[in-house]
Amino acid sequence: MIPAPTPENEAGRIAALYAALLLDTPREERFDKIVEFAAREFDVPIALISLIDSDRQWFKAAVGLGEVCQTGRDISFCGHAIMRNDIMVIPDALQDPRFADNPLVTDWPHIRFYAGAPLIQRDGYALGTLCVIDTKPRQFDDVELAILSTLRGLLMQELEGGNG
């Protein structure tokens, strides 16, 4: 397993994340709706809005993880996804040396497929991801990528518009 790396702009990124006042806040319907829609749309058991804190990923909204609201950052897929601008797709985690022996793959929730769209603010800081996860390997075609990108856009409107 390759632990999630740290972006060069980490200090500013963490400051931006804390300034967004999202971490450890109660569930909000406007965010729940987005992950519920994503889970239905892509027919996946797990959909998340994951925020990458200094040593953990914390879920602002989640479908399919029960009471779990965070995991370690080192084992997070989303910690890898925030290192890029485009959507990170892992068709089969067991076939990917970065994730094959990751405990989230070898143990519950047995991740096999992952697609995560980084939530990048206008100032360039990636706060986390909107991601969908399956327990079976699968592919994502161009239309599915475009739909996930649109949902990410709608989520960013909520995050940056503060339409609470």
Next chain:
Amino acid sequence: MAEQNMLLVEPETMLRRTVAMTARSLGMAHIHEAASVTMARELLRHQKFDGAVIAIDAGGGHDLSLLDQLRQGRTLSKATIPVAVLAEQCDGTLLAALRERGVNRVILKPFRARTLLDCFSALAQG
């Protein structure tokens, strides 16, 4: 080929927005959004459309009035434009009514953005 103008009448905001925005990002047809039949009538008054996807569920029944308006040529659009409808369920009576109105496709729940995008692509090809 000139960009085609399509109409999507669907009350659920996230589904409607996702379809319209994704179609735009993929360079597909320009999908105009209406959250209700009333809003759709307003759009039809000012714009000519090349196809439409219309949600017809209405308070436990079905509202086919917009479809009738289109098919009777009481809009700027051609009366023969391809039309698909979204319905929670469809029995024989409804299917007969939709056939009579020349509906090209019936999409049943669960409604997915992907299904609607594929439908718009098919409608755009006539």
